[in-house]
Amino acid sequence: MKPRRDTFAEDYIRETVAAVLDAANDSNFSQLELCWFEDVLNAYFDATVSSSSNIIAEARRQYAFRLNQAPAGRELCAPRRVSDGKSPVSIEDLRELADLRESVRHYTSEPVPTCVVDEAIDVALQSPTACNRVPWQIRVFTNSSEVHEIASIAMGTAGYIKSLSHIAVLVGDLSAYSHDRDRHLIYIDGSLAAMSFILALRAQNISSCCINWPDIRNREIRMAKRLGLQPYQKVVMLIAFGYADEDAIVPFSGKRDLESVRKFGELSVSGDEVN
Numbered sequence: 001m002k003p004r005r006d007t008f009a010e011d012y013i014r015e016t017v018a019a020v021l022d023a024a025n026d027s028n029f030s031q032l033e034l035c036w037f038e039d040v041l042n043a044y045f046d047a048t049v050s051s052s053s054n055i056i057a058e059a060r061r062q063y064a065f066r067l068n069q070a071p072a073g074r075e076l077c078a079p080r081r082v083s084d085g086k087s088p089v090s091i092e093d094l095r096e097l098a099d100l101r102e103s104v105r106h107y108t109s110e111p112v113p114t115c116v117v118d119e120a121i122d123v124a125l126q127s128p129t130a131c132n133r134v135p136w137q138i139r140v141f142t143n144s145s146e147v148h149e150i151a152s153i154a155m156g157t158a159g160y161i162k163s164l165s166h167i168a169v170l171v172g173d174l175s176a177y178s179h180d181r182d183r184h185l186i187y188i189d190g191s192l193a194a195m196s197f198i199l200a201l202r203a204q205n206i207s208s209c210c211i212n213w214p215d216i217r218n219r220e221i222r223m224a225k226r227l228g229l230q231p232y233q234k235v236v237m238l239i240a241f242g243y244a245d246e247d248a249i250v251p252f253s254g255k256r257d258l259e260s261v262r263k264f265g266e267l268s269v270s271g272d273e274v275n
């Protein structure tokens with residue numbers, strides 16, 4: 001916050017400290033995440049050092065034995081200045097990549113190297129997610145019989161399923177949310193990641209096609225069983241990808257014109273009318 005207050009986060013600092021202390025013994029967390037938790041809490045207790053809040057004082061006592069643990073030389077995973085780097089990608093290049101991307105439904109059997117897939121997933125990982133929870137996984141299938149089976153559980157591939165060479169299942173994870181109101185976030189966060197994944201694939205000359213995941217109970221059950229999904233894990237969409245079969249054709253998919261989707265500051269009624 002600007003300016004920074006000396007008392008904030010009283011509502012949840014106690015549970016945050018407890019969660020961070022627990023996390024140290026939880027092998028599900030990466031080293032980077034543990035450093036991040038610690039550095040943020042250290043920065044928090046620095047920022048609130050002159051607070052008169054008893055809640056913060058008590059949380060500081062509970063956390064005290066960890067304060068200032070970051071070893072010299074390690075990059076701090078705490079708040080930092082906004083980056084001032086200029087974009088290495090021109091708008092023309094980005095536009096060209098966006099134009100190049102098209103939904104391809106026929107692929108060669110050439111395997112996509114794992115490092116190429118990983119690079120694309122790593123780009124997807126940089127996408128924003130609500131509270132930085134990263135509530136998704138990408139399950140990748142490259143074995144053709146598995147690819148065809150997984151694709152067939154979804155709909156939407158009739159007529160070309162046998163031409164698919166790789167398939168990714170984007171799985172959302174609802175376990176990090178305590179409120180019903182947040183149940184859509186896996187679809188939003190997952191879709192933001194999907195777009196980056198798709199563009200990062202295309203930047204490496206790999207084509208792709210999103211495949212709809214329909215909300216149909218028996219298909220949910222089949223996919224959950226096959227992938228070993230937990231009840232809190234939900235499929236967001238499938239993404240077929242691979243090297244495009246150059247003999248195949250793609251449909252013409254003209255887009256709407258800018259004016260039909262862009263509205264600047266158009267309000268229907270005054271603010272008073274909705275209060």
Ligand SMILES: Cc1cc2nc3c(=O)[nH]c(=O)nc-3n(C[C@H](O)[C@H](O)[C@H](O)COP(=O)(O)O)c2cc1C
Nearest residue numbers: 101102103105155156157209210211212213237253
């Ligand atoms: C969420 C989503 C679901 C889609 N599902 C399917 C599908 O099941 N089968 C299919 O052939 N294409 C599917 N597509 C691809 C669209 O048909 C395609 O994106 C659209 O026609 C525009 O073409 P373009 O991607 O080449 O620009 C899907 C796309 C999205 C974003």
